[in-house]
Amino acid sequence: MKALRHPALHWLLGIGLGAVFVYASIDKIEQPREFARIVYHYRLIGPSASLGFVPANAFSVALPWIEALTGLLLIVGVWRREAALTAGLLLVMFLVAVAWALAHGIDVENCGCFSVSGEGRSAGLKLILQDLGLLAVATVVAFVSPRAREALLETAPAPAPQG
Amino acid sequence: MSLRPWRVAAIVVAGTVLGLAWNAFGGRGIALSGNAYIKPGEDVVEIDAGEAKKRLDKGALFLDARPVAFYEMGHIPGALPLPEDDFDRAFAGLEPRLRNTLDIVVYCSGYGCEASHIVARQLREKGVHAAILHEGWPAWTDAGYPTKEGKQP
Numbered sequence: 387m388k389a390l391r392h393p394a395l396h397w398l399l400g401i402g403l404g405a406v407f408v409y410a411s412i413d414k415i416e417q418p419r420e421f422a423r424i425v426y427h428y429r430l431i432g433p434s435a436s437l438g439f440v441p442a443n444a445f446s447v448a449l450p451w452i453e454a455l456t457g458l459l460l461i462v463g464v465w466r467r468e469a470a471l472t473a474g475l476l477l478v479m480f481l482v483a484v485a486w487a488l489a490h491g492i493d494v495e496n497c498g499c500f501s502v503s504g505e506g507r508s509a510g511l512k513l514i515l516q517d518l519g520l521l522a523v524a525t526v527v528a529f530v531s532p533r534a535r536e537a538l539l540e541t542a543p544a545p546a547p548q549g
Numbered sequence: 550m551s552l553r554p555w556r557v558a559a560i561v562v563a564g565t566v567l568g569l570a571w572n573a574f575g576g577r578g579i580a581l582s583g584n585a586y587i588k589p590g591e592d593v594v595e596i597d598a599g600e601a602k603k604r605l606d607k608g609a610l611f612l613d614a615r616p617v618a619f620y621e622m623g624h625i626p627g628a629l630p631l632p633e634d635d636f637d638r639a640f641a642g643l644e645p646r647l648r649n650t651l652d653i654v655v656y657c658s659g660y661g662c663e664a665s666h667i668v669a670r671q672l673r674e675k676g677v678h679a680a681i682l683h684e685g686w687p688a689w690t691d692a693g694y695p696t697k698e699g700k701q702p
Binding site: 415416418419420422423426427429433438439440443444446447448449450451452453454455456459465467468469471472475493495528529531 | 552553556557564568577578579580582651
Protein backbone atom coordinates (compact mmCIF):
# COMPACT_ATOMS: atom_id res chain seq x y z
CA MET A 387 0.00 0.00 0.00
CA LYS A 388 2.94 2.26 0.65
CA ALA A 389 3.87 2.23 -3.04
CA LEU A 390 0.37 3.40 -3.99
CA ARG A 391 1.01 6.61 -2.07
CA HIS A 392 4.19 7.51 -3.88
CA PRO A 393 3.79 10.93 -5.54
CA ALA A 394 5.67 9.79 -8.66
CA LEU A 395 3.14 7.00 -9.19
CA HIS A 396 0.28 9.50 -9.02
CA TRP A 397 2.08 11.74 -11.46
CA LEU A 398 2.56 8.87 -13.92
CA LEU A 399 -0.95 7.45 -13.56
CA GLY A 400 -2.40 10.94 -14.00
CA ILE A 401 -0.51 11.49 -17.25
CA GLY A 402 -1.43 8.03 -18.56
CA LEU A 403 -5.11 8.30 -17.72
CA GLY A 404 -5.21 11.87 -19.00
CA ALA A 405 -3.66 10.87 -22.31
CA VAL A 406 -6.31 8.17 -22.78
CA PHE A 407 -9.09 10.70 -22.16
CA VAL A 408 -7.67 13.39 -24.42
CA TYR A 409 -7.10 10.84 -27.18
CA ALA A 410 -10.66 9.55 -26.78
CA SER A 411 -12.10 13.03 -27.18
CA ILE A 412 -10.41 14.06 -30.45
CA ASP A 413 -12.40 12.02 -32.97
CA LYS A 414 -15.69 12.87 -31.26
CA ILE A 415 -14.96 16.60 -31.28
CA GLU A 416 -14.01 16.47 -34.95
CA GLN A 417 -17.05 14.48 -36.06
CA PRO A 418 -20.01 15.34 -33.81
CA ARG A 419 -22.61 14.03 -36.26
CA GLU A 420 -21.03 10.58 -36.42
CA PHE A 421 -20.64 10.47 -32.66
CA ALA A 422 -24.29 11.45 -32.14
CA ARG A 423 -25.34 8.51 -34.32
CA ILE A 424 -23.33 6.19 -32.08
CA VAL A 425 -25.00 7.66 -29.00
CA TYR A 426 -28.37 7.00 -30.66
CA HIS A 427 -27.43 3.35 -31.01
CA TYR A 428 -27.23 2.88 -27.26
CA ARG A 429 -30.91 3.95 -26.96
CA LEU A 430 -30.33 5.16 -23.41
CA ILE A 431 -31.16 8.85 -23.72
CA GLY A 432 -33.12 8.82 -26.93
CA PRO A 433 -33.87 9.79 -29.50
CA SER A 434 -37.38 8.60 -28.83
CA ALA A 435 -40.92 9.88 -29.12
CA SER A 436 -40.90 11.09 -25.52
CA LEU A 437 -37.37 12.52 -25.30
CA GLY A 438 -36.86 13.79 -28.84
CA PHE A 439 -33.35 14.38 -30.10
CA VAL A 440 -32.10 17.08 -27.72
CA PRO A 441 -30.77 14.92 -24.82
CA ALA A 442 -28.79 12.62 -27.11
CA ASN A 443 -27.45 15.50 -29.23
CA ALA A 444 -26.53 17.70 -26.25
CA PHE A 445 -24.78 14.74 -24.63
CA SER A 446 -22.89 14.08 -27.87
CA VAL A 447 -21.48 17.59 -28.08
CA ALA A 448 -20.76 17.98 -24.35
CA LEU A 449 -19.18 14.62 -23.48
CA PRO A 450 -16.04 14.93 -25.65
CA TRP A 451 -15.19 18.29 -24.11
CA ILE A 452 -15.68 16.98 -20.59
CA GLU A 453 -13.32 14.14 -21.53
CA ALA A 454 -10.79 16.55 -23.04
CA LEU A 455 -10.86 18.88 -20.03
CA THR A 456 -10.59 15.98 -17.60
CA GLY A 457 -7.65 14.57 -19.55
CA LEU A 458 -5.82 17.90 -19.73
CA LEU A 459 -6.20 18.49 -15.99
CA LEU A 460 -4.85 15.00 -15.30
CA ILE A 461 -1.86 15.58 -17.58
CA VAL A 462 -0.87 18.95 -16.17
CA GLY A 463 -1.66 17.80 -12.63
CA VAL A 464 -4.04 20.62 -11.74
CA TRP A 465 -7.01 19.45 -9.66
CA ARG A 466 -5.61 15.98 -10.29
CA ARG A 467 -7.69 14.12 -7.71
CA GLU A 468 -10.94 15.75 -8.77
CA ALA A 469 -10.16 15.17 -12.45
CA ALA A 470 -9.47 11.51 -11.64
CA LEU A 471 -12.80 11.30 -9.83
CA THR A 472 -14.51 12.84 -12.89
CA ALA A 473 -12.78 10.28 -15.09
CA GLY A 474 -13.93 7.53 -12.73
CA LEU A 475 -17.54 8.73 -12.87
CA LEU A 476 -17.38 8.88 -16.68
CA LEU A 477 -16.00 5.33 -16.76
CA VAL A 478 -18.82 4.13 -14.49
CA MET A 479 -21.26 5.76 -16.91
CA PHE A 480 -19.60 4.03 -19.89
CA LEU A 481 -19.75 0.69 -18.07
CA VAL A 482 -23.45 1.14 -17.35
CA ALA A 483 -24.11 2.04 -20.99
CA VAL A 484 -22.22 -0.95 -22.36
CA ALA A 485 -23.80 -3.33 -19.84
CA TRP A 486 -27.22 -1.94 -20.74
CA ALA A 487 -26.58 -2.49 -24.44
CA LEU A 488 -25.37 -6.03 -23.85
CA ALA A 489 -28.27 -6.85 -21.53
CA HIS A 490 -30.82 -5.60 -24.06
CA GLY A 491 -29.21 -7.37 -26.97
CA ILE A 492 -28.45 -4.04 -28.66
CA ASP A 493 -25.60 -4.65 -31.04
CA VAL A 494 -23.47 -1.56 -30.59
CA GLU A 495 -21.15 -2.26 -33.46
CA ASN A 496 -18.89 0.68 -32.67
CA CYS A 497 -18.72 1.57 -28.99
CA GLY A 498 -17.72 5.15 -29.79
CA CYS A 499 -14.85 4.92 -27.33
CA PHE A 500 -11.95 6.23 -29.39
CA SER A 501 -13.09 6.30 -32.98
CA VAL A 502 -16.40 7.25 -34.55
CA SER A 503 -15.67 5.69 -37.93
CA GLY A 504 -16.95 2.29 -39.01
CA GLU A 505 -13.76 0.58 -37.88
CA GLY A 506 -14.38 1.20 -34.20
CA ARG A 507 -14.43 -1.48 -31.56
CA SER A 508 -17.62 -3.19 -30.59
CA ALA A 509 -19.15 -2.97 -27.15
CA GLY A 510 -18.40 -6.26 -25.45
CA LEU A 511 -16.79 -8.02 -22.52
CA LYS A 512 -13.26 -6.99 -23.49
CA LEU A 513 -14.32 -3.38 -23.40
CA ILE A 514 -15.83 -3.83 -19.93
CA LEU A 515 -12.55 -5.29 -18.64
CA GLN A 516 -10.57 -2.42 -20.13
CA ASP A 517 -12.92 0.13 -18.57
CA LEU A 518 -12.56 -1.59 -15.20
CA GLY A 519 -8.78 -1.32 -15.51
CA LEU A 520 -8.98 2.40 -16.20
CA LEU A 521 -11.46 2.74 -13.35
CA ALA A 522 -8.94 1.15 -10.97
CA VAL A 523 -6.33 3.71 -12.03
CA ALA A 524 -8.80 6.58 -11.61
CA THR A 525 -9.76 5.29 -8.15
CA VAL A 526 -6.14 5.21 -6.98
CA VAL A 527 -5.43 8.74 -8.21
CA ALA A 528 -8.67 10.09 -6.76
CA PHE A 529 -8.85 8.40 -3.38
CA VAL A 530 -5.34 7.42 -2.31
CA SER A 531 -3.66 10.57 -1.07
CA PRO A 532 -0.04 10.77 -2.14
CA ARG A 533 2.49 11.40 0.57
CA ALA A 534 3.54 14.98 0.81
CA ARG A 535 7.18 15.79 0.06
CA GLU A 536 7.86 16.47 3.73
CA ALA A 537 6.45 13.08 4.66
CA LEU A 538 8.86 11.50 2.20
CA LEU A 539 11.74 13.19 3.92
CA GLU A 540 10.51 12.03 7.30
CA THR A 541 10.85 8.42 6.25
CA ALA A 542 14.55 8.99 5.74
CA PRO A 543 16.79 8.36 8.79
CA ALA A 544 16.41 11.23 11.16
CA PRO A 545 19.41 13.54 11.18
CA ALA A 546 21.52 13.33 14.23
CA PRO A 547 20.41 15.80 16.86
CA GLN A 548 22.55 18.86 16.93
CA GLY A 549 24.39 20.24 19.85
CA MET B 550 -4.85 17.81 0.00
CA SER B 551 -8.45 16.76 0.29
CA LEU B 552 -10.89 15.95 -2.50
CA ARG B 553 -13.21 18.84 -3.27
CA PRO B 554 -16.44 17.61 -4.92
CA TRP B 555 -17.36 21.05 -6.24
CA ARG B 556 -14.36 20.84 -8.55
CA VAL B 557 -15.82 17.70 -10.14
CA ALA B 558 -19.03 19.60 -10.80
CA ALA B 559 -16.98 22.52 -12.14
CA ILE B 560 -15.13 20.24 -14.60
CA VAL B 561 -18.42 18.77 -15.88
CA VAL B 562 -20.08 22.17 -16.18
CA ALA B 563 -17.06 23.76 -17.88
CA GLY B 564 -16.78 20.83 -20.30
CA THR B 565 -20.47 21.07 -21.13
CA VAL B 566 -20.25 24.83 -21.71
CA LEU B 567 -17.17 24.37 -23.92
CA GLY B 568 -18.92 21.61 -25.86
CA LEU B 569 -22.09 23.60 -26.45
CA ALA B 570 -20.08 26.70 -27.39
CA TRP B 571 -17.90 24.75 -29.81
CA ASN B 572 -21.04 23.19 -31.30
CA ALA B 573 -22.61 26.63 -31.74
CA PHE B 574 -19.57 28.51 -33.05
CA GLY B 575 -17.04 25.90 -34.13
CA GLY B 576 -18.37 25.65 -37.66
CA ARG B 577 -19.29 22.00 -37.79
CA GLY B 578 -21.86 21.77 -35.08
CA ILE B 579 -25.08 19.80 -35.22
CA ALA B 580 -28.62 21.07 -34.70
CA LEU B 581 -29.44 20.03 -31.15
CA SER B 582 -33.06 19.22 -31.96
CA GLY B 583 -32.28 17.58 -35.29
CA ASN B 584 -31.69 14.00 -36.33
CA ALA B 585 -27.98 13.35 -36.82
CA TYR B 586 -28.90 10.85 -39.52
CA ILE B 587 -30.14 13.69 -41.72
CA LYS B 588 -27.63 16.09 -43.17
CA PRO B 589 -28.24 19.81 -42.67
CA GLY B 590 -30.43 21.51 -45.25
CA GLU B 591 -31.47 18.19 -46.65
CA ASP B 592 -35.13 17.37 -46.49
CA VAL B 593 -34.71 13.69 -47.20
CA VAL B 594 -31.82 11.31 -47.36
CA GLU B 595 -31.42 9.18 -50.44
CA ILE B 596 -29.13 6.19 -50.26
CA ASP B 597 -27.94 3.83 -52.96
CA ALA B 598 -28.34 0.08 -53.01
CA GLY B 599 -24.90 -0.60 -51.54
CA GLU B 600 -25.56 1.66 -48.57
CA ALA B 601 -29.03 0.12 -48.20
CA LYS B 602 -27.54 -3.36 -48.05
CA LYS B 603 -25.09 -2.22 -45.36
CA ARG B 604 -27.94 -0.76 -43.33
CA LEU B 605 -30.03 -3.91 -43.78
CA ASP B 606 -27.14 -5.97 -42.44
CA LYS B 607 -26.92 -3.64 -39.46
CA GLY B 608 -30.59 -4.19 -38.67
CA ALA B 609 -32.25 -1.21 -40.36
CA LEU B 610 -36.00 -1.52 -40.86
CA PHE B 611 -37.08 -1.53 -44.51
CA LEU B 612 -40.53 -0.41 -45.62
CA ASP B 613 -42.06 -1.35 -48.94
CA ALA B 614 -44.14 1.57 -50.24
CA ARG B 615 -45.50 -0.30 -53.27
CA PRO B 616 -48.97 -1.86 -53.44
CA VAL B 617 -49.21 -5.08 -51.44
CA ALA B 618 -49.49 -7.21 -54.59
CA PHE B 619 -45.98 -6.14 -55.62
CA TYR B 620 -44.71 -6.82 -52.12
CA GLU B 621 -45.97 -10.39 -52.32
CA MET B 622 -44.32 -10.94 -55.69
CA GLY B 623 -40.96 -10.02 -54.21
CA HIS B 624 -39.48 -7.74 -51.56
CA ILE B 625 -36.30 -7.02 -49.65
CA PRO B 626 -35.92 -9.67 -46.91
CA GLY B 627 -37.21 -8.35 -43.60
CA ALA B 628 -39.04 -5.41 -45.19
CA LEU B 629 -42.53 -4.63 -43.95
CA PRO B 630 -45.32 -3.50 -46.27
CA LEU B 631 -46.30 0.16 -45.82
CA PRO B 632 -48.11 0.81 -49.10
CA GLU B 633 -48.58 4.43 -50.07
CA ASP B 634 -52.17 3.69 -51.19
CA ASP B 635 -53.11 2.33 -47.76
CA PHE B 636 -50.79 4.42 -45.60
CA ASP B 637 -53.01 5.30 -42.64
CA ARG B 638 -54.16 1.75 -41.90
CA ALA B 639 -50.71 0.21 -42.39
CA PHE B 640 -49.04 2.94 -40.36
CA ALA B 641 -51.42 2.40 -37.42
CA GLY B 642 -50.34 -1.24 -37.24
CA LEU B 643 -46.64 -0.44 -37.46
CA GLU B 644 -46.51 2.75 -35.40
CA PRO B 645 -45.02 1.36 -32.14
CA ARG B 646 -42.28 -0.41 -34.05
CA LEU B 647 -41.51 2.60 -36.25
CA ARG B 648 -41.22 4.89 -33.26
CA ASN B 649 -38.65 2.57 -31.73
CA THR B 650 -36.53 2.23 -34.83
CA LEU B 651 -33.84 4.75 -35.65
CA ASP B 652 -32.73 3.57 -39.03
CA ILE B 653 -35.60 3.22 -41.48
CA VAL B 654 -35.33 2.89 -45.26
CA VAL B 655 -38.30 3.25 -47.60
CA TYR B 656 -38.29 1.97 -51.16
CA CYS B 657 -40.72 1.72 -54.04
CA SER B 658 -40.76 0.60 -57.67
CA GLY B 659 -37.85 2.83 -58.64
CA TYR B 660 -37.03 4.87 -61.73
CA GLY B 661 -39.11 7.86 -60.84
CA CYS B 662 -41.60 6.25 -58.50
CA GLU B 663 -42.89 8.67 -55.94
CA ALA B 664 -44.43 6.29 -53.40
CA SER B 665 -41.31 6.13 -51.23
CA HIS B 666 -41.08 9.94 -51.14
CA ILE B 667 -44.75 10.23 -50.25
CA VAL B 668 -44.45 7.62 -47.52
CA ALA B 669 -41.26 9.23 -46.19
CA ARG B 670 -43.01 12.62 -46.16
CA GLN B 671 -46.04 11.22 -44.36
CA LEU B 672 -43.77 9.48 -41.87
CA ARG B 673 -41.90 12.74 -41.31
CA GLU B 674 -45.18 14.51 -40.58
CA LYS B 675 -45.73 11.90 -37.87
CA GLY B 676 -42.23 12.48 -36.51
CA VAL B 677 -40.63 9.36 -37.95
CA HIS B 678 -37.51 9.84 -40.07
CA ALA B 679 -36.78 7.49 -42.92
CA ALA B 680 -34.16 7.37 -45.66
CA ILE B 681 -35.13 6.60 -49.24
CA LEU B 682 -33.54 3.91 -51.37
CA HIS B 683 -32.60 5.75 -54.54
CA GLU B 684 -34.19 4.09 -57.57
CA GLY B 685 -35.83 1.60 -55.25
CA TRP B 686 -36.56 -2.01 -56.05
CA PRO B 687 -34.76 -2.19 -59.44
CA ALA B 688 -31.58 -0.79 -57.90
CA TRP B 689 -31.76 -3.55 -55.30
CA THR B 690 -32.36 -6.41 -57.73
CA ASP B 691 -29.85 -5.04 -60.28
CA ALA B 692 -27.20 -5.15 -57.57
CA GLY B 693 -27.97 -8.85 -57.11
CA TYR B 694 -28.99 -8.56 -53.46
CA PRO B 695 -31.34 -11.19 -51.97
CA THR B 696 -35.12 -10.93 -52.31
CA LYS B 697 -38.03 -12.80 -50.82
CA GLU B 698 -41.47 -13.79 -52.10
CA GLY B 699 -44.77 -14.03 -50.25
CA LYS B 700 -46.62 -12.28 -47.46
CA GLN B 701 -44.02 -12.89 -44.76
CA PRO B 702 -41.29 -10.27 -44.26
